[in-house]
Each structure stands twice: as C-alpha cells, then as structure tokens.
Amino acid sequence: MDIAITLATPEQRRQKPGDESSLGFGKFFSDHMFLMRYREGTGWHDARIVPYRPLSLDPAAMVLHYGQEIFEGLKGYRGAGGTVCLFRPEKNFERMNLSARRLCMPQIPVKEALAAVTALLRVDRGWIPGSRGTSLYIRPTMIATEPGLGVRPSAEYLFFIITGPVGSYYARGLEPVRILVEETYVRAAKGGLGEAKAGANYAASLLAAKNAKESGYDQVLWLSADGREEVEEVGTMNIFFVIGDGIVTPPLSGSILPGVTRDSVLTITRDWGMNVSERRIGMQELRRAAADGALREVFGTGTAAVISPVGALRYRGDELVVNGGAPGDVSRKLFAEISGIQYGEIFDRYGWVHRVE
Numbered sequence: 001m002d003i004a005i006t007l008a009t010p011e012q013r014r015q016k017p018g019d020e021s022s023l024g025f026g027k028f029f030s031d032h033m034f035l036m037r038y039r040e041g042t043g044w045h046d047a048r049i050v051p052y053r054p055l056s057l058d059p060a061a062m063v064l065h066y067g068q069e070i071f072e073g074l075k076g077y078r079g080a081g082g083t084v085c086l087f088r089p090e091k092n093f094e095r096m097n098l099s100a101r102r103l104c105m106p107q108i109p110v111k112e113a114l115a116a117v118t119a120l121l122r123v124d125r126g127w128i129p130g131s132r133g134t135s136l137y138i139r140p141t142m143i144a145t146e147p148g149l150g151v152r153p154s155a156e157y158l159f160f161i162i163t164g165p166v167g168s169y170y171a172r173g174l175e176p177v178r179i180l181v182e183e184t185y186v187r188a189a190k191g192g193l194g195e196a197k198a199g200a201n202y203a204a205s206l207l208a209a210k211n212a213k214e215s216g217y218d219q220v221l222w223l224s225a226d227g228r229e230e231v232e233e234v235g236t237m238n239i240f241f242v243i244g245d246g247i248v249t250p251p252l253s254g255s256i257l258p259g260v261t262r263d264s265v266l267t268i269t270r271d272w273g274m275n276v277s278e279r280r281i282g283m284q285e286l287r288r289a290a291a292d293g294a295l296r297e298v299f300g301t302g303t304a305a306v307i308s309p310v311g312a313l314r315y316r317g318d319e320l321v322v323n324g325g326a327p328g329d330v331s332r333k334l335f336a337e338i339s340g341i342q343y344g345e346i347f348d349r350y351g352w353v354h355r356v357e
C-alpha cells in the first residue's frame with residue numbers, strides 16, 4: 001500500500017497540551033490523520049496521511065442516517081529508551097473486520113491497517129506522551145459515505161485513523177468505581193450488534209449511564225436482554241469476578257464485545273495457575289457470593305482504563321460492597337503486569353508488544 005504524506009504546515013500544527021498530568025481522555029488530537037477510501041468495484045484506494053482537519057461529508061452520507069459505523073481503540077506507549085510500543089494491534093484490526101462483517105462493511109487487510117498505524121505514529125511520534133500512565137490513544141474508524149436514503153449497505157466508505165495523547169480514562173485511576181445494576185435498559189441482545197464495536201452500541205448505552213450518574217454511580221452493570229439476570233458487561237468494559245480462589249467472566253455468547261484486554265487477562269490469570277472460567281454468572285449467584293464473603297473482587301477490563309476495580313454494586317435497594325471498597329490484589333497485580341508489558345518494562349513472554357521503529 002502506498003501512503004501519500006502531506007505534512008502539516010507550522011500554522012496547521014495543533015497546540016500540544018502542556019501538562020501531561022491532566023490529559024484526561026479523548027480531549028486532544030495530534031497533527032495528522034490517516035484516510036483511505038473504498039468504492040465497490042475499486043476496493044480500497046487513496047491512502048494518505050494529511051493534517052488533522054474536519055471531514056467533508058454529503059449530508060445524505062449513509063452513516064448519518066442509518067449508523068453504519070464501526071471503530072477500534074488501541075494505544076501507543078512510550079517505552080524504555082523512547083521506543084514506541086503497540087499492544088496486540090493485530091487483534092484490534094481482526095476485530096474490526098468482524099465488526100465490518102456484521103455491519104456489511106468491507107474488510108481491511110490487517111497488514112495494511114497496521115502499516116497505516118505505523119506510518120501515522122512515525123509522523124506524529126512527538127505526540128506520544130512520556131510519563132507513566134499516559135499514552136497515545138489511536139482511534140481507527142470506518143463510516144459509510146455513499147449519499148442515499150434507501151436502507152441498504154453503502155457502496156462507499158471512508159476509513160480514517162486519528163490519535164491523541166491521553167491519561168487515565170477514569171479521573172480517579174485505579175480507585176474503585178461505584179456501579180448501578182441496570183434492569184430497565186439493555187446494551188445489546190444476542191443476535192444484535194453487541195459483539196461488534198459499532199458506535200450504535202455506545203449510543204444505546206448513554207441513557208442508562210446518564211441516569212446512573214444522576215443517582216451518584218459511575219457506570220452501570222449490563223444484564224442480559226432475556227431475563228435481566230445474567231451479567232454481561234460493565235459500562236464500556238468486559239467484567240471479571242474473583243470468587244473464592246476462582247476468576248469468572250461471562251462467555252462470548254453473541255452480545256459481549258471480545259475485548260483484547262479481556263483476552264489478555266484470561267491468558268495471564270491461567271498462566272498464574274488461577275482457576276479461570278468463562279461461564280454464565282447471574283445476579284442471584286453474585287448476591288449469594290457477596291453475602292457469604294466469597295465475592296472478593298470485581299473489575300472491568302478495557303483498552304482505555306486497562307483494569308477498573310468495582311467497589312460497590314447497587315442492586316434492588318442493596319449495596320454489595322466489594323473488598324471493602326478498595327482495589328483487590330488480583331486487580332492490582334493484573335494492572336501492574338499488563339501495563340508493565342505495554343510500556344516494555346516487563347519481559348513480553350507472550351510476544352504481545354509490537355515496536356514501531
């Protein structure tokens with residue numbers, strides 16, 4: 001794939017955030033972006049890196065009407081000696097192709113997507129923050145651009161990648177979040193879009209999250225659409241429970257996003273010799289485990305926050321307090337292990353780190 005590169009002029013360069021300790025998440029964007037177009041019959045073409053700027057879209061572009069949009073999220077870390085590390089980036093692009101299939105969008109060869117990210121990181125290397133806990137968030141996105149109001153798959157698409165420096169997703173870092181168990185709304189139903197990383201899933205989550213915040217909680221626990229009993233995800237993350245000496249996460253049964261961090265946690269905890277199971281887990285079992293003291297930890301996993309311990313779960317008037325509201329040992333150890341690998345500080349025994357020269 002040939003990528004035409006147009007560098008930003010000094011006037012087009014963006015203001016870099018001065019203070020790495022208050023980056024927040026998704027507020028700053030780097031100087032350049034990658035773009036590539038698709039047309040049925042022609043395939044992917046016109047790959048280029050250009051200065052970051054607004055997109056120009058026909059107001060009838062199908063993405064604006066029927067939501068044919070998918071995205072990914074991964075991070076570039078500045079490792080020891082200034083090397084730039086990506087964490088399992090091929091997993092993100094494999095998943096993007098699964099999402100694309102579900103939304104009738106074209107496949108992108110993983111090698112080409114990786115070449116695009118690598119070229120963009122080389123151009124905007126100076127945007128990767130250096131302090132521990134910070135990284136360059138990378139947001140690949142695909143949208144349907146064909147103008148038309150008939151409900152059918154678009155014949156034209158735009159794939160773009162933007163990046164920007166980020167700190168921790170939750171302002172309070174590893175401090176446990178408080179979660180409201182959601183019984184009215186669902187994030188996804190089996191057979192729906194839940195296992196695709198489609199913007200539509202996040203749109204579906206907003207009202208419940210807003211209501212939870214208004215009631216003093218950070219996020220919601222999503223239950224299954226059929227029966228509102230089995231646990232599915234927490235906020236925008238996959239969920240894990242430490243019960244007794246075992247670790248449990250719901251299986252990928254169609255409505256759950258196959259998280260890269262989820263998969264990494266499963267691999268690492270199996271390696272640690274923990275009793276790991278991917279199985280259905282319901283609120284009744286959780287209530288019992290909390291009551292008899294077996295529920296030791298609950299945490300979310302995702303690219304943005306890596307590990308996010310849960311300190312309390314509100315369910316039907318009861319507050320299940322987890323580990324006294326403090327982060328547990330498994331959460332802490334996992335956070336240290338995964339971030340150590342991501343920053344190139346811990347020996348990468350799984351071959352997960354992809355270095356950008």
Ligand code: COI
Binds near residue numbers: 073237301302304
């Ligand atoms: C993640 O945990 O990485 C997410 O999916 C959140 C992202 C949409 C901001």
